[in-house]
Amino acid sequence: MDKNFVISVLGMFLVTYVPRFLPVFGLSRVEMPSFIKSFLEYIPVSVLSALLFPTIFLKGNHLFISYKNIFLIASIPTLLVAYKSRKLFSPVIVGIISYILISLVIN
Template sequence: MEQTTIFLTLLGMMAATALPRILPLLLLSLKPLPKWAMAWLRYVPVAILSAMLLPSLLMIEGKLSFGKENLFLIAAFPTILVAWKTRSFLGAVAVGMGVVALLRLQG
């Protein structure tokens, strides 16, 4: 493949990645959003994180697992409790890692 083709491909990929991110930012920054839209947008990160996290908590090797062999599901409960009570990301990560480590030592 020649250099021009590679360069144009990279520019096209850059535009395809950047434009969907930049255009909404530019368009939405022109005027303030209504209160209902701002309230709705606050839930987007939580919804995305939940959608990404839930399958890894509930499934082991492609099958649903609610038993004691699912260490990550067991560790999720104290981790969520610590995150909710302390609002500390670092504390929640430390508790989650600690619980998984302890469960692996026992098993």
């Protein structure tokens, strides 16, 4: 195995793991106020929304709300299943199946 490859993999490991580990390690011993805890609970939802909304609603930097928008139509049953089940795996499967079925019908 090449020495540069091993050094690169170890470097990538450090760059990705250390920034995730240090806050967990450091903050696990500190009791945070309740308002900070409640604020931090919204971060995953807001990040996911920021990643998904442009994909669902935009096409070529323009708002694309149409029955031909496969992502928008597939997101409807996905959101319903996510709301109803409150699980992670079910909405992913429904989203994939919805996208495939809708793309077969529309195209």
